[in-house]
Amino acid sequence: xxxxxxxxxxxxxxxxxxxxxxxxxxxxxxxxxxxxxxxxxxxxxxxxxxxxxxxxxxxxxxxxxxxxxxxxxxxxxxxxxxxxxxxxxxxxxxxxxxxxxxxxxxxxxxxxxxxxxxxxxxxxxxxxxxxxxxxxxxxxxxxxxxxxxxxxxxxxxxxxxxxxxxxxxxxxxxxxxxxxxxxxxxxxxxxxxxxxxxxxxxxxxxxxxxxxxxxxxxxxxxxxxxxxxxxxxxxxxxxxxxxxxxxxxxxxxxxxxxxxxxxxxxxxxxxxxxxxxxxxxxxxxxxxxxxxxxxxxxxxxxxxxxxxxxxxxxxxxxxxxxxxxxxxxxxxxxxxxxxxxxxxxxxxxxxxxxxxxxxxxxxxxxxxxxxxxxxxxxxxxxxxxxxxxxxxxxxxxxxxxxxxxxxxxxxxxxxxxxxxxxxxxxxxxxxxx
Amino acid sequence: xxxxxxxxxxxxxxxxxxxxxxxxxxxxxxxxxxxxxxxxxxxxxxxxxxxxxxxxxxxxxxxxxxxxxxxxxxxxxxxxxxxxxxxxxxxxxxxxxxxxxxxxxxxx
Numbered sequence: 001x002x003x004x005x006x007x008x009x010x011x012x013x014x015x016x017x018x019x020x021x022x023x024x025x026x027x028x029x030x031x032x033x034x035x036x037x038x039x040x041x042x043x044x045x046x047x048x049x050x051x052x053x054x055x056x057x058x059x060x061x062x063x064x065x066x067x068x069x070x071x072x073x074x075x076x077x078x079x080x081x082x083x084x085x086x087x088x089x090x091x092x093x094x095x096x097x098x099x100x101x102x103x104x105x106x107x108x109x110x111x112x113x114x115x116x117x118x119x120x121x122x123x124x125x126x127x128x129x130x131x132x133x134x135x136x137x138x139x140x141x142x143x144x145x146x147x148x149x150x151x152x153x154x155x156x157x158x159x160x161x162x163x164x165x166x167x168x169x170x171x172x173x174x175x176x177x178x179x180x181x182x183x184x185x186x187x188x189x190x191x192x193x194x195x196x197x198x199x200x201x202x203x204x205x206x207x208x209x210x211x212x213x214x215x216x217x218x219x220x221x222x223x224x225x226x227x228x229x230x231x232x233x234x235x236x237x238x239x240x241x242x243x244x245x246x247x248x249x250x251x252x253x254x255x256x257x258x259x260x261x262x263x264x265x266x267x268x269x270x271x272x273x274x275x276x277x278x279x280x281x282x283x284x285x286x287x288x289x290x291x292x293x294x295x296x297x298x299x300x301x302x303x304x305x306x307x308x309x310x311x312x313x314x315x316x317x318x319x320x321x322x323x324x325x326x327x328x329x330x331x332x333x334x335x336x337x338x339x340x341x342x343x344x345x346x347x348x349x350x351x352x353x354x355x356x357x358x359x360x361x362x363x364x365x366x367x368x369x370x371x372x373x374x375x376x377x378x379x380x381x382x383x384x385x386x387x388x389x390x391x392x393x394x395x396x397x398x399x400x401x402x403x404x405x406x407x408x409x410x411x412x413x414x415x416x417x418x419x420x421x422x423x424x425x426x427x428x429x430x431x432x433x
Numbered sequence: 434x435x436x437x438x439x440x441x442x443x444x445x446x447x448x449x450x451x452x453x454x455x456x457x458x459x460x461x462x463x464x465x466x467x468x469x470x471x472x473x474x475x476x477x478x479x480x481x482x483x484x485x486x487x488x489x490x491x492x493x494x495x496x497x498x499x500x501x502x503x504x505x506x507x508x509x510x511x512x513x514x515x516x517x518x519x520x521x522x523x524x525x526x527x528x529x530x531x532x533x534x535x536x537x538x539x540x541x
Binding site: 039040203204206209210246249250251252253254255256257258259260271272273274275276288306309342343344345347349353354355356358359361372374375376411412413414415416 | 437441442443445446447448450452454456458478479480481482488490492494495496497499501507509510511512514515516517520521522523526529
């Protein structure tokens with residue numbers, strides 16, 4: 001059988017659309033996969049759906065579908081995505097509607113549900129009123145009915161990222177769901193592709209150390225997967241970026257703890273034997289991944305209300321910038337003394353704001369310094385008070401303070417729990433354009 | 434020398450966990466990395482943000498080490514007040530680490 005061509009169309013909810021469009025047009029793809037759900041994205045979607053601010057699916061669904069649906073239909077490319085977020089059925093209905101408007105009649109759209117386990121989680125958490133959302137990570141098996149039924153577009157909520165890519169391989173090659181080595185290899189491919197541009201030079205470029213040509217025109221990756229699970233990773237000619245052994249090594253270990261036990265709902269993948277070989281520029285051969293039996297339980301990611309986070313910033317420049325910023329910090333520390341110390345952070349952008357005082361290397365005093373105040377677990381009025389205190393530094397603080405910015409947002413904090421597989425029941429519904 | 438001269442790194446995040454891969458530019462340098470960049474040294478470097486000592490995994494085939502940092506429960510992606518709540522830039526805290534490798538390093 002010929003190899004299966006799978007492209008990565010997005011690596012996060014707000015990702016660029018033009019690289020996906022290029023893949024849909026020129027990639028000769030069998031599948032185009034959009035991974036758009038970070039840990040918290042689904043909880044925010046759930047919240048927004050409940051407050052009736054949105055239907056609960058990916059806000060860029062329409063823009064993405066309008067861009068790629070006609071090309072995918074013409075080229076016989078099927079779309080798989082977790083853009084269903086908190087409402088896969090509504091996402092499928094909307095996609096069918098978009099397809100009709102584009103004249104793509106007969107297009108079949110599947111919605112995979114069953115990841116929403118809020119009810120089960122409530123029981124376990126014991127009427128936890130702060131619980132906003134609970135979504136089980138479904139595996140590749142949840143997508144197989146839709147793939148067998150010939151759906152052109154498959155939209156899910158929470159599915160483990162690599163599983164979105166593994167499902168088409170299982171379906172196309174007829175892999176057994178307990179052939180752990182094959183599933184481990186396919187998972188390695190999925191894991192490499194799931195962050196899209198992070199395989200082709202995004203989150204990588206470091207001038208003079210790791211140069212990446214054409215970062216502004218970064219092309220997204222695709223894999224040519226063979227029946228034995230080995231694959232060639234590549235990108236389109238003419239797009240920017242670099243797909244090298246180095247980018248692959250960084251990405252295979254991305255978000256990995258024990259590389260011999262990378263847990264997904266499908267398999268316990270082992271990346272320790274992985275080999276990358278450059279067979280041509282921007283063509284990397286992947287082999288050597290393995291697998292062992294899948295975990296017994298499914299991971300569930302849970303979102304909790306955790307009050308409001310408020311932030312405010314003000315800058316000082318020129319002689320004595322840092323000492324004026326320090327004075328402003330001391331003023332704020334006193335004015336905001338009612339916030340528990342562990343929930344308030346005062347730092348200097350340009351000095352120690354990224355990782356805190358203790359992890360920041362000392363350097364020469366910068367020309368300008370930006371004081372940043374951030375606090376959490378606040379009520380909304382408390383959050384506003386923090387922002388007013390930062391604004392007040394214009395008039396009541398040290399000399400020459402400028403460029404105040406403030407923000408307040410409701411915070412959803414994420415945790416994880418585990419559920420037996422038997423309590424999670426995926427289901428598929430269909431819409432036809 | 435600084436680690437940055439002989440290795441590259443990428444940070445990833447899951448909840449309160451941050452992992453940092455450390456990958457030798459030249460696979461031949463991997464044994465030196467493995468010898469000098471111990472879990473103890475990396476634990477000491479990141480001590481202020483850790484809930485427990487760093488775990489280190491070795492992947493000799495890739496010339497890579499993987500460090501797993503367990504941050505305190507208040508320091509998760511969704512709770513941290515740091516500007517870099519994810520810890521995406523922590524890879525460069527590691528690359529900024531001084532290691533006494535010059536003398537051991539092969540020439541060429």
